[in-house]
Amino acid sequence: MILVPYQAAHLKRLQAQEAQAYLGVYMTDEYAKALEQTTAWAGLVGDQVIGCFGVYEMWENRALLWSYMDQGAGRHLVAIHRAVLAYLEVAPYRRIEAEVDCEFEAGHRWLRMLGFTMECERMRCFRVDGGDSALYARVK
Numbered sequence: 001m002i003l004v005p006y007q008a009a010h011l012k013r014l015q016a017q018e019a020q021a022y023l024g025v026y027m028t029d030e031y032a033k034a035l036e037q038t039t040a041w042a043g044l045v046g047d048q049v050i051g052c053f054g055v056y057e058m059w060e061n062r063a064l065l066w067s068y069m070d071q072g073a074g075r076h077l078v079a080i081h082r083a084v085l086a087y088l089e090v091a092p093y094r095r096i097e098a099e100v101d102c103e104f105e106a107g108h109r110w111l112r113m114l115g116f117t118m119e120c121e122r123m124r125c126f127r128v129d130g131g132d133s134a135l136y137a138r139v140k
Contacts, residue, residue: 001079006040006052008032014049014070019104022129023068035066043073043080050076053084061094065138077110085114094140099126099133111136 004010011032016024040054053067065088073080088096100107102122111118116136126133 001043001045001050001076001083003041003043003083006035006038006042006054008036010042010049010052011035011068014052014068015072017069017071017073019101019107020068022127022131026128027068038066040066041083043076043083045076048072051080053080055087055091055093055096057093058097063091063093063096065096065098081110081113088114088138096138098136098138099123100136101127102132102134108134114138 008029009032011027012029035052035054035056038054038056040052042049043051043053049070050073051067051069053065055063055065057063065084067084069080096116098111098116100111108118116138118134119137120135123133123135125131
């Protein structure tokens with residue numbers, strides 16, 4: 001896997017993993033383009049986009065980690081994990097937050113492996129589709 005700076009076209013080229021499939025209808029061209037203004041990367045294997053991830057700065061010292069993974073990303077999770085962890089180690093933010101679907105255990109496990117701690121077990125109707133999410137944070 002190689003990392004390249006994120007471009008809106010990357011987001012449109014991946015087939016979202018099942019846990020994120022609901023987001024597809026909300027991933028407008030405008031939203032994909034707006035993510036180019038964040039600190040973000042795409043993971044590529046050959047010409048296949050296996051995931052997009054980055055941080056959205058809320059304000060100085062606080063950011064939101066986001067990721068959108070392809071159905072075929074599973075084989076590359078070690079490389080993806082190492083890349084995200086390497087960024088988190090040098091990120092200029094004191095607090096980085098992430099949210100994950102309450103029922104997506106693999107997402108919870110990954111955030112814990114990245115050094116995040118759950119701060120809120122259930123934020124009701126938090127997701128764009130009205131679903132519930134848990135809030136995690138990694139604080140330096």
